[in-house]
Amino acid sequence: MMSRDLSSDATDIQAAAAGEATRVDREALFPEAALAAARDRGVLGLLIGTEHGGLGGTPQDAMRLVGGVSQACASAGMVLCMHFAASAVIAAHGDDGTRHAVARGERLLTLAFSESGSRSHFWAPLSTARAQGADFVLDADKSFVTGARRADAYVWSSRPVASQDMSTLWLVPRDAPGLSVPGPFDGLGLRGNDSAPVRARNVVVPASARLGADGAGFDIMMGVVLPLFQLMNAAASLGIARAAHEGALSHVATAGFGTDGSRLRDLPTIRASLARAQIALDAGAALLADAADAAANGRPDAMLRVLQSKASASQVALDVTATAMRVCGGVAFRKDLPVERAFRDAQAASVMGPTTDVLHDFVGKAITGLPLFG
Ligand SMILES: Cc1cc2nc3c(=O)[nH]c(=O)nc-3n(C[C@H](O)[C@H](O)[C@H](O)COP(=O)(O)OP(=O)(O)OC[C@H]3O[C@@H](n4cnc5c(N)ncnc54)[C@H](O)[C@@H]3O)c2cc1C
Known part of the structure; x- marks a missing residue:
């Protein structure tokens, strides 16, 4: 199925982003107006399939949208970029409930891959996941998470539980007990994208939080x-x-x-x-x-x-x-x-x-x- 023509949505989101860009940068504010415009138009569900209520858009749609919004306000563009990257994982490996929630604009997502231990080599996390009965316990020091305090959930990487491969992915709600954001991040640029470290200590998630197989990360x-x-x-x-x-x-x-x-x-x-x-x-x-x-x-x-x-x-x-x-x-x-x-x-x-x-x-x-x- 052809995805819908996004040009008028993109124009409206860019206009909202442009209107707040100066304040977002000066005061390191989250780009609320741009995100609300994206949510109101169903664009947060861009990469979720139409069968789950999303727009069924393509990577090119996401690329064009992020490019245009970034021209108006790069902080807003980067929040959308992280959301789309994380929502593509949900489209491929999430459960139907989460797909529908993302499609309805009820979940802003982000990626939590980078760690103070693995640094640039984000594909090889050092953070851990261990079994505890039917659940799993996550511990990590994530070094940068865009939307750390504003996303509803993180697509999260850890070392596998039992597999010898490099990583396993999880969907971790931001309000899970044991997660904390040690402090705001006063950046040089992209000042409004709420990038901050995130710490996990004994964060318990159910088996259903795993995205793909153990070791498939x-x-x-x-x-x-x-x-x-x-x-x-x-x-x-x-x-x-x-x-x-x-x-x-x-x-x-x-x-x-x-x-x-x-x-x-x-x-x-x-x-x-x-x-x-x-x-x-x-x-x-x-x-x-x-x-x-x-x-x-x-x-x-x-x-x-x-x-x-x-x-x-x-x-x-x-x-x-x-x-x-x-x-x-x-x-x-x-x-x-x-x-x-x-x-x-x-x-x-x-x-x-x-x-x-x-x-x-x-x-x-x-x-x-x-x-x-x-
Ligand atoms: C504004 C902002 C938002 C971010 N948001 C997110 C996010 O939402 N989620 C997330 O997971 N991450 C996020 N990141 C983290 C980002 O992906 C990392 O900063 C990046 O991977 C680099 O890691 P590092 O900062 O630890 O650099 P370091 O690894 O400390 O790199 C230091 C220097 O060494 C160089 N270097 C490192 N390894 C190699 C190599 N193998 N070969 C040659 N040179 C090398 C680097 O290029 C760099 O110049 C964000 C970063 C910023 C600045």
Whole structure:
């Protein structure tokens, strides 16, 4: 079945996100208006199948939505990105009750993979799960969870209970006894996405909380989460870059020298800098579109393309936002333009796993014929 045309939903969510973006950043507020707009339009159920009341959307739908929202407010874009990544796991491995609840917008989800022990190597958690009668007990120190205090439940990784494989996934309600958020996280960028560490001490969950088989976590991460998350994260980085670039283009077209009436865009060095930024942005977008096509059509180069697209988009965002800062001069250094917010948000998006360094390692292994892991 064709998924519904999301363009008017995307426009409304972006408008809500744009309206609160400055306050969300300055005061590190959760992007309530954008999330309410997404919830009201059923978009939180985007990746849940229509048979469970969701929209039955595609990874490309999620990618476009996250990219557009991130251009307006990157914090809102990243909350949606984490929700969609987690809800794809529920669509594939959750129970029907949870699928319906996500489809109705009653559950905001997020990923709790990163740990202070495994660091960038999120696919190999150190946190534990052990059997206790018919239940399981989770202990962990999660280092970053987007929406830590606002999501209703976390898609959570641990070492397996008995399997020799790398990880097992669980759905853990945020209010489970034994979970705590040690403190707020005062970030440089993405300041409104409520990223914080989460600690688990003797958190008891029923067997039904397990997502997939014991030890299946790695395969689910690689098969369900990683491709989708990379595409959405790349789209978020390009959205952030576009926001800064458009801010810079508009500023150089209007800011002028009183001495002779010329504008900043009349300076060849400014134009050349912006031209390089435009080329980088368009090249990043073309690579991302090809990666999305590769993933949608099961092309053999899909994983390589997807890894490349996040590494490329993160670098594009760092470069294009730095260019925007430079060509806008002092007004960019102040908060007069949204450029400095994009500059900070781009830094945050680029360290989200897999980091650009890890992606370079993966891509290097793939093109030289080495296995990605091991
Ligand atoms: C705003 C924000 C929100 C986040 N939200 C979430 C979330 O919702 N859920 C979640 O699970 N995680 C989340 N993360 C965590 C994110 O995925 C991690 O920060 C990321 O995986 C990097 O881990 P680390 O910070 O421990 O870096 P470290 O592992 O300490 O990395 C330090 C440096 O070493 C480099 N490095 C590490 N390993 C390698 C390698 N093998 N090869 C080459 N270089 C390497 C890294 O690139 C980096 O430059 C979030 C992070 C941020 C900043």
